[in-house]
Amino acid sequence: xxxxxxxxxxxxxxxxxxxxxxxxxxxxxxxxxxxxxxxxxxxxxxxxxxxxxxxxxxxxxxxxxxxxxxxxxxxxxxxxxxxxxxxxxxxxxxxxxxxxxxxxxxxxxxxxxxxxxxxxxxxxxxxxxxxxxxxxxxxxxxxxxxxxxxxxxxxxxxxxxxxxxxxxxxxxxxxxxxxxxxxxxxxxxxxxxxxxxxxxxxxxxxxxxxxxxxxxxxxxxxxxxxxxxxxxxxxxxxxxxxxxxxxxxxxxxxxxxxxxxxxxxxxxxxxxxxxx
Ligand code: NAP
Numbered sequence: 001x002x003x004x005x006x007x008x009x010x011x012x013x014x015x016x017x018x019x020x021x022x023x024x025x026x027x028x029x030x031x032x033x034x035x036x037x038x039x040x041x042x043x044x045x046x047x048x049x050x051x052x053x054x055x056x057x058x059x060x061x062x063x064x065x066x067x068x069x070x071x072x073x074x075x076x077x078x079x080x081x082x083x084x085x086x087x088x089x090x091x092x093x094x095x096x097x098x099x100x101x102x103x104x105x106x107x108x109x110x111x112x113x114x115x116x117x118x119x120x121x122x123x124x125x126x127x128x129x130x131x132x133x134x135x136x137x138x139x140x141x142x143x144x145x146x147x148x149x150x151x152x153x154x155x156x157x158x159x160x161x162x163x164x165x166x167x168x169x170x171x172x173x174x175x176x177x178x179x180x181x182x183x184x185x186x187x188x189x190x191x192x193x194x195x196x197x198x199x200x201x202x203x204x205x206x207x208x209x210x211x212x213x214x215x216x217x218x219x220x221x222x223x224x225x226x227x228x229x230x231x232x233x234x235x236x237x238x239x240x241x242x243x244x245x246x247x248x249x250x251x252x253x254x255x256x257x258x259x260x261x262x263x264x265x266x267x268x269x270x271x272x273x274x275x276x
Contacts, residue, residue, distance in 0.1 A: 018048025025057030080113020171271030
């Protein structure tokens with residue numbers, strides 16, 4: 001389903017539907033199913049797999065990608081408190097060990113923190129030169145923060161911004177998405193199903209019925225319409241992964257989009273970036 005694909009600044013191309021992992025690995029009883037779900041998604045071509053040192057599940061992700069590493073675009077994140085000149089590199093080493101791989105495809109600063117961004121960026125670039133990461137990026141950054149990043153040496157080599165974006169959180173459409181678009185900066189939409197809440201929305205249910213689909217599929221299809229955007233739903237079962245995959249082939253009509261705009265109005269003014 002490369003019709004929905006996103007190209008990174010270094011020309012790597014990925015399917016616009018990836019997989020999140022937050023809250024995976026919390027229950028030993030569910031781990032086997034979660035690993036199976038991630039593997040099923042990778043086999044389907046949903047190569048972007050998103051984790052973070054904060055999630056405490058990099059070992060589980062390491063298990064899920066075993067034998068499939070070359071089909072995965074692996075994303076992990078450094079905690080802001082660790083993102084110093086030396087701490088960023090140490091965090092990357094820890095993540096590589098847990099993930100049992102020798103490189104990550106994209107290493108993100110999870111959100112803004114106490115360390116000078118010049119230091120974080122310099123460490124990211126060094127990690128890139130050492131081949132430990134293919135690219136680096138940021139998460140939870142609004143326009144002013146992005147501008148600060150772009151102003152430091154090497155800052156323009158930022159390869160992605162991962163932000164909260166779904167029908168219920170559209171504020172970024174006002175300025176952040178256009179800002180990223182103008183700079184060809186890929187955006188990763190996290191919580192695309194609003195942590196599952198959109199599965200119970202009546203308007204989505206109505207549209208879903210028309211497409212013989214589910215509300216989550218419609219919520220994902222709505223995000224996938226945007227060029228340069230990767231959605232990373234977290235699905236804890238093969239059934240949910242397969243359902244999410246189908247969203248790549250759902251084409252929303254202009255009428256569907258109008259109904260969604262009515263139910264979830266786009267922003268008419270600057271709204272500060274939401275986060276979980
Ligand atoms: P989400 O993907 O919007 O929603 C996850 C919930 O939706 C789970 O309860 C899941 O249930 C359910 N779900 C998934 N597919 C479904 C389907 N087809 N039908 C019905 N329900 C379905 O929320 P999220 O986990 O917060 O966000 C996704 C990923 O974004 C995270 O896992 C993480 O990787 C990333 N993230 C990043 C940040 C950041 O600060 N950078 C913050 C939050 C999240 P099951 O588990 O039962 O399938």
